[in-house]
Amino acid sequence: MAGIHITDIEAAINFWRERSPSPDGLSLAAPVRALAQVYALMVYFHETEADEVTLPAEAREAWLAWFDSTPDTPCIAICSTSQGDAVCKGCGRTFDEVQRWTEMSPGEKRVSWRRITLEGDSWRFNRYAERALEQGSPRWSVNVPARVP
Known part of the structure; x- marks a missing residue:
């Protein structure tokens, strides 16, 4: 099982904040809230990675939506x-x-x-x-x- 690094959680939060900004400056969209809860626990427990499989369903769904927006492969068509x-x-x-x-x-x-x-x-x-x-x-x-x- 792979760990999702805290920087990926941050990137996903920023992805969702851009797409679903707070209407009143106080409330968070559901995907941002779900990811922020994971992020807060990681910070509180001094963890740098979250387990991919055991992420809460809403956070996993929000993270996967962000993941789907990134390029799939680092390949540059020069394979040694x-x-x-x-x-x-x-x-x-x-x-x-x-x-x-x-x-x-x-x-x-x-x-x-x-x-x-x-x-x-x-x-x-x-x-x-x-x-x-x-x-x-x-x-x-x-x-x-x-x-x-």
Whole structure:
């Protein structure tokens, strides 16, 4: 079971706040409220990840709607795992992640996205960054300083 990082909960909250702003400045839309409760508990208990499977139904539904708005794959169509590399030089995924991508859960995919974004050393973040941006990379989902090629 994959853990949903607190930064993904924050991104989902902001996604819903933009789509369902408070009409009076005080009340929260149901998806924001559901995610905010999860977020508050994570902060209170000093947790950085929430279990994907045991999220309350409303929070899981709101998180999945946000997830569906992000690009599915970090692939930039330069796959070095097909040439025998253990980690793809293009996207940064491991051979196993590339092979299992279609069967991975949303949480597992986000764990991979977070890792490759934090590492920031695959070609999608330097040599071919413009290609990744054209494909709608969720680079904003993890605050990583821009790298100089």
